[in-house]
């Protein structure tokens with residue numbers, strides 16, 4: 903679950919950078935027909951924010967007590983709420 907969020911964040915960040923690059927190149931080239939790229943940029947930005955939120959809030963949730971392990975952003979091996987290994 904957490905890994906899926908990380909991969910989604912990485913992929914959407916790459917798509918975001920590529921589309922931003924394409925928009926930049928097109929604008930520099932005098933081509934202002936960038937509606938599709940702007941839409942893709944917006945979508946990938948939303949996916950990126952969503953996957954970061956997923957990683958922070960859902961991905962770091964303790965499988966034993968269900969509480970969010972927010973102290974170390976999920977890096978801790980043990981849950982700070984119930985003490986069980988994650």
Ligand SMILES: [Zn+2]
Nearest residue numbers: 964967981984
């Ligand atoms: Zn716990």
